[in-house]
Amino acid sequence: MEKKLSMSDHPKFAVHPDCPDVRRLGGNRFERMLRAEAAAVEAENLAERDKLRMLNDLEEQQQDGRGVTRRTFVAGAAAVTTALATSQFVSTRASFAATPTGTLIHVFLYGGLDGLALVAPANDPVLARVRPDQLLPENGSIALDRNFMLTGSFAPLQSFLDAGQLGFVPAVTDPRLSLSHFQAADACNLGGLPGETGGRGFLDSLVDVLGPGSAFRSVGIGNTLPRSLVGTNGALALGSVGSFNLNGDDRFKAATAKAIGSLFTGINHPVQESVRDGLKALGLAQKLAADGYEPAEGVEYQGIGYAFQQLAHLIKGGANVRVATIGMGGWDTHENQGTREGYVFNHLGELASAMSAFFTDLGDRAANVTVMVSSEFGRRVSQNGSGTDHGRGGVVCILSGKRLAGSLLGRWEGLDELDGGNVPEYNNMFNVFGSVMQGRFGLTNAEVDKIFPRQKYAPVKLFA
Amino acid sequence: MPNRNVPPRRPAEDGRWDDRSGSYPRQRDHEDGYGREGYGERTQTGRGQERSAYADRAGYGDTSYGDQGYRHQYGPYSDGRSREAQQQYAPAPAPRRGPQWVGPQGVPAPGGGYGYEDPTGPVGSDYDEDDAPVGRRRALAVLGGTAAVAVGGAALALTPQGRGIVSDLFGDGDQVDVTADQLNAAIGDTPAGQQPSTVRTYTEQNESYMGSRAGNELRKNSPKTGQLYSSPSAAAAATKVTVKTVLAKDPIRHLASRTTFGINTKTTADIKRMGIDRWLRWQLEPDKIAPTPAELKLSEHATYNLTIKQLREQREALNQKDAHADQEVIQTTIARQIWSDRQLFEVMVDFWNDFLHVAAFFDGGEMTRASFDRDVIRKHALGNYADMLVAANRHPAPLVYLNQNQSTKDRVNENLARENLELYSVGVDGKYTEQDVKQAALLQTGRDVRDDEYVYRPEAHYVGPVKIMGFKHANSSAEGGEAAAEAYFRYLALHKSTARYIAMNLATRFVSDTPPKTLVDRLAKSYTTNKGRIKPVLMTLFSSSEFWASVGQKVRRPMEYLTATYRTLGIQPGAQQGYEQNNENRTPFTEGLRQIRNKMEELGHFPFGMPTPNGYPDIFVAWTSAGTMINGWNEANDIIHGNRRTFAYTVPEKLAGAKPPATAGAYLDALSKKLVHQKLSAKEKTQLLAIAGVASGARVDATFNGAVGAIARALLASPQHHLR
Numbered sequence A: 001m002e003k004k005l006s007m008s009d010h011p012k013f014a015v016h017p018d019c020p021d022v023r024r025l026g027g028n029r030f031e032r033m034l035r036a037e038a039a040a041v042e043a044e045n046l047a048e049r050d051k052l053r054m055l056n057d058l059e060e061q062q063q064d065g066r067g068v069t070r071r072t073f074v075a076g077a078a079a080v081t082t083a084l085a086t087s088q089f090v091s092t093r094a095s096f097a098a099t100p101t102g103t104l105i106h107v108f109l110y111g112g113l114d115g116l117a118l119v120a121p122a123n124d125p126v127l128a129r130v131r132p133d134q135l136l137p138e139n140g141s142i143a144l145d146r147n148f149m150l151t152g153s154f155a156p157l158q159s160f161l162d163a164g165q166l167g168f169v170p171a172v173t174d175p176r177l178s179l180s181h182f183q184a185a186d187a188c189n190l191g192g193l194p195g196e197t198g199g200r201g202f203l204d205s206l207v208d209v210l211g212p213g214s215a216f217r218s219v220g221i222g223n224t225l226p227r228s229l230v231g232t233n234g235a236l237a238l239g240s241v242g243s244f245n246l247n248g249d250d251r252f253k254a255a256t257a258k259a260i261g262s263l264f265t266g267i268n269h270p271v272q273e274s275v276r277d278g279l280k281a282l283g284l285a286q287k288l289a290a291d292g293y294e295p296a297e298g299v300e301y302q303g304i305g306y307a308f309q310q311l312a313h314l315i316k317g318g319a320n321v322r323v324a325t326i327g328m329g330g331w332d333t334h335e336n337q338g339t340r341e342g343y344v345f346n347h348l349g350e351l352a353s354a355m356s357a358f359f360t361d362l363g364d365r366a367a368n369v370t371v372m373v374s375s376e377f378g379r380r381v382s383q384n385g386s387g388t389d390h391g392r393g394g395v396v397c398i399l400s401g402k403r404l405a406g407s408l409l410g411r412w413e414g415l416d417e418l419d420g421g422n423v424p425e426y427n428n429m430f431n432v433f434g435s436v437m438q439g440r441f442g443l444t445n446a447e448v449d450k451i452f453p454r455q456k457y458a459p460v461k462l463f464a
Numbered sequence B: 001m002p003n004r005n006v007p008p009r010r011p012a013e014d015g016r017w018d019d020r021s022g023s024y025p026r027q028r029d030h031e032d033g034y035g036r037e038g039y040g041e042r043t044q045t046g047r048g049q050e051r052s053a054y055a056d057r058a059g060y061g062d063t064s065y066g067d068q069g070y071r072h073q074y075g076p077y078s079d080g081r082s083r084e085a086q087q088q089y090a091p092a093p094a095p096r097r098g099p100q101w102v103g104p105q106g107v108p109a110p111g112g113g114y115g116y117e118d119p120t121g122p123v124g125s126d127y128d129e130d131d132a133p134v135g136r137r138r139a140l141a142v143l144g145g146t147a148a149v150a151v152g153g154a155a156l157a158l159t160p161q162g163r164g165i166v167s168d169l170f171g172d173g174d175q176v177d178v179t180a181d182q183l184n185a186a187i188g189d190t191p192a193g194q195q196p197s198t199v200r201t202y203t204e205q206n207e208s209y210m211g212s213r214a215g216n217e218l219r220k221n222s223p224k225t226g227q228l229y230s231s232p233s234a235a236a237a238a239t240k241v242t243v244k245t246v247l248a249k250d251p252i253r254h255l256a257s258r259t260t261f262g263i264n265t266k267t268t269a270d271i272k273r274m275g276i277d278r279w280l281r282w283q284l285e286p287d288k289i290a291p292t293p294a295e296l297k298l299s300e301h302a303t304y305n306l307t308i309k310q311l312r313e314q315r316e317a318l319n320q321k322d323a324h325a326d327q328e329v330i331q332t333t334i335a336r337q338i339w340s341d342r343q344l345f346e347v348m349v350d351f352w353n354d355f356l357h358v359a360a361f362f363d364g365g366e367m368t369r370a371s372f373d374r375d376v377i378r379k380h381a382l383g384n385y386a387d388m389l390v391a392a393n394r395h396p397a398p399l400v401y402l403n404q405n406q407s408t409k410d411r412v413n414e415n416l417a418r419e420n421l422e423l424y425s426v427g428v429d430g431k432y433t434e435q436d437v438k439q440a441a442l443l444q445t446g447r448d449v450r451d452d453e454y455v456y457r458p459e460a461h462y463v464g465p466v467k468i469m470g471f472k473h474a475n476s477s478a479e480g481g482e483a484a485a486e487a488y489f490r491y492l493a494l495h496k497s498t499a500r501y502i503a504m505n506l507a508t509r510f511v512s513d514t515p516p517k518t519l520v521d522r523l524a525k526s527y528t529t530n531k532g533r534i535k536p537v538l539m540t541l542f543s544s545s546e547f548w549a550s551v552g553q554k555v556r557r558p559m560e561y562l563t564a565t566y567r568t569l570g571i572q573p574g575a576q577q578g579y580e581q582n583n584e585n586r587t588p589f590t591e592g593l594r595q596i597r598n599k600m601e602e603l604g605h606f607p608f609g610m611p612t613p614n615g616y617p618d619i620f621v622a623w624t625s626a627g628t629m630i631n632g633w634n635e636a637n638d639i640i641h642g643n644r645r646t647f648a649y650t651v652p653e654k655l656a657g658a659k660p661p662a663t664a665g666a667y668l669d670a671l672s673k674k675l676v677h678q679k680l681s682a683k684e685k686t687q688l689l690a691i692a693g694v695a696s697g698a699r700v701d702a703t704f705n706g707a708v709g710a711i712a713r714a715l716l717a718s719p720q721h722h723l724r
Helices: A029-062 A078-084 A125-130 A152-162 A181-190 A202-210 A250-263 A271-291 A305-316 A343-368 A429-441 A445-451 B046-051 B083-088 B129-147 B160-170 B180-189 B205-209 B213-221 B232-238 B251-259 B265-274 B276-283 B293-300 B308-313 B315-320 B325-339 B343-355 B369-380 B385-392 B396-401 B415-422 B434-444 B481-493 B496-510 B517-529 B534-542 B545-549 B558-568 B588-603 B626-640 B664-676 B682-692 B708-715
Strands: A103-109 A119-121 A148-150 A166-173 A218-221 A236-238 A323-328 A369-375 A394-400 B447-450 B453-456 B466-468 B471-473
Touching: A103 A181, A103 A202, A103 A343, A103 A429, A148 A152, A148 A166, A152 A166, A152 A343, A166 A429, A202 A218, A202 A323, A202 A429, A202 A445, A218 A305, A236 B626, A250 A271, A250 B682, A250 B708, A271 B626, A305 A323, A305 A343, A343 A369, A369 A429, A394 A429, A429 A445, B232 B251, B232 B276, B232 B534, B232 B545, B251 B265, B251 B276, B251 B343, B251 B545, B265 B276, B276 B343, B293 B325, B293 B588, B308 B315, B325 B343, B325 B369, B325 B558, B325 B588, B343 B369, B343 B496, B343 B534, B369 B385, B369 B396, B385 B481, B396 B447, B396 B453, B415 B434, B415 B481, B434 B466, B434 B481, B466 B481, B471 B481, B496 B517, B496 B534, B517 B534, B517 B545, B558 B588, B558 B626, B558 B664, B588 B626, B626 B708, B664 B682, B664 B708, B682 B708
Parallel strands: A103 A323, A103 A369, A218 A236, A218 A323
Antiparallel strands: A119 A148, A166 A394, A369 A394, B447 B453, B466 B471
């Protein structure tokens, strides 16, 4: 039941929820109040921004010959956005339907997915010779462009493949990635080595470019944030929508949140805003959780699908998620890999079902969503016993609301010359990441360059 | 920049790589019934678990790849390998292909970009004599190349631009045999070499964060002027606290809050009994403070107090017990923060661990990080900073973390030299130039690590006069190079920019995120007058009115919030009835500490945990994530209700005493006095009583009509507990 909003719910704002000006903001009551709030904040921010600039200029002048400004960030734009991002406020630029700029979801497969167990060139003599047990079978695999095959376990995504929304980039890696899970995963998530990025995740840097937004603009599904979201933009780690809640006795939860909010009023310390914003995010999550979640007709979530379900819940609930991550483990297949019909086949099937359920559930909103799946590295071309060992040159999978340029993307020059037994680097990982982000959010090359600071961005054609 | 820049996270405690819900690959095996969450676990199958137990395997060293080997087979990242295999290749790296960091931009392959051939061949001095001139020339070219570095783009030695520089300076670069002296002289004359360094590997985060609206608000709360008094108690008595704040304007409460990891009854009682001055003098002699019972249990950690040599000797046995020194030193630190009486000492240890920062986890740190904490930081935390900086530059941990062990006169790595300037002394605004960094890097050569211990190798030391800012040294012999660099470090430690930088950081930690200039000036002067001795600077701080006037201005960061919660609730070691310690490698105490460490990792803040050398930011703006906040409040609730079963707790209905007051208002007074060490205003009380749905005069039972736990938690989510 929608609670009747009253002035006391939003004491800051002079707008009454039933005011016709508010009605004009569209959406449901809840959305309208937040949009009204956003408009007020936008104005406040603009005034603040000018005042801030003035104060900053004054301060700079007062410094005695300090030389370079203290606010020279390597990442440039971060300075102003960080300064104003102490409040996690809604921006009027973002609407509550999936925004024109959309949502990017990075699914990280931990352990080193064998890319060749996902997509591989058909009838390849090298593969037949060195990994006979881990070959994708001709019968049952799905044909892709450029004479590639896709594992049959991805059948749940067939309709999206047919619609040109599913694509794969093979032979993806970067020279800075070693074959250590930790180092490689860290480097993937940071967008380079830690010293290059100051320890900030690449998705956190992306959020800089996307500008201010709601408390849910960057979300990591799971108990802790992956490194890609760590940084200055206050990403939320959510196990589930329901878990972003106060624990303890149900009887007292609402009253507790209310009491804390009241206590953090008029305390003459700017931390007040941060706490109150956190409580607002809590309120939204509680409302979404209380409303429960019904996926669209015929959609069923299982296994890793539960993580996608949380995102569907948030996106459809209007939380304005811009960037999100999901982690999935169990890919370090040194033994009993089972490409054709065993473990990895089933594990990939779980992933594909989850992605398909997610996009089907989103319905029209899927048009503004892109899911990018990657792993910290791939596996060696030749098999080793019943499995494979860590190797370079993995695969990136893209499921996109926007049409892709094909089902097999990027460069591919065959397996005649391996890189020390590995698939060579035909596509640089961060160029691929950058191209996905560019396609989803309409970034310029310069904006992508800022996200991966120590390399020059070279776009890969991914989108139609 | 750390070696390879990556803290290799420990493999999941039981060797699995399946918990994908975390930034760390760690199984959430809460033995006492927390249950598992997270999608990684949900997708596990029995086979999935086998699959990822790579740490249990003999490691990649088993398989012989010969020429088909990995690029990094012998690299330092092979965490999945058995530690013996890894040990073969540490600390002097075998020939490898991998990222070769010389400066912040690294060294690219010929032709530009990040190729990972080592352009100068094998690292270290073991080169073929015939190759020597080529190696040296290229190394020097690298130096020259990075002299022209600028933010966002680097002229690197083997890029066309780098070659261009050498070419500009000397004619055709490839043909000319350039000596270090010639090149350095040439660099010195170029405009680029004369400019203050603009290369910022790490932003000056504290200051830059506070250039914001939040910063401006805080600045308004700071006094514009200040005064030094003859003693802390005189300052406390004379300072009028005019700032509007919800914290009680009680000097004893304020002192307890700022000099500890959280107020508790014992601390305030001690200060009251001894008086401010005597208490502070007592705190500044930590060796004279008896260890508490909890501190006596620290030895339950198998690696506790072991030297580096002992850790190496006992490696097998310790691995069997899954006892890792770099993890355990964090746990013992947490225990001290919560239970030691040497609170001011612990605060300073945390301060220095973040200032002279070496990450908790990094490649090659497992044997050495605990020693760094004990033998460098703790040894000098209340001593003299110059001694600390000198000790740090002869300790294997920073030398490996920042690649000094890869730096020789023929192939100079400037990482440690740069961070010595940028982070550990004069600071990024300290007015050193790129040339200074290069010179410092040359001077520091010869310092190396063998078998996880420091060793000085004269044959690797660059000989020749150096000039770094105002420091000059003839540096005329290889044998004398160690002493020459030590003289430089002492110069740095006592440089007036260092005084200012340390003063700024101390004032930020103890007084305000926007500390008053008068205080920073006064502290810098005290540091310089006292030649780097820390105790007098602290006494100056506590004798300053700015300190006493800053009631309520600092916000607890996640680690501090958690320790303060444990302390104020009076949680003690001592497993609860019915608790069963399943893992035989741990005791309930060490298990409990491990859980606290895990929670701190979740919150993103644990002792010396920052992976990059700049350490954790000390201002509240960096810590305002909603998720962290809710997580903290939920953890408080769990602690209140005794869910941390390895620790003894007071049941919520007895927090206000065995027989709590019978009326709601009085009961709440007792609770707030106990938990936040002050009374609340009538308005605040009404807001909290609303949780129980009662008025101030209502009669309530010992459980506060069922709401005592909720009210206690709300108190620990109040501004009075978040502000310090």
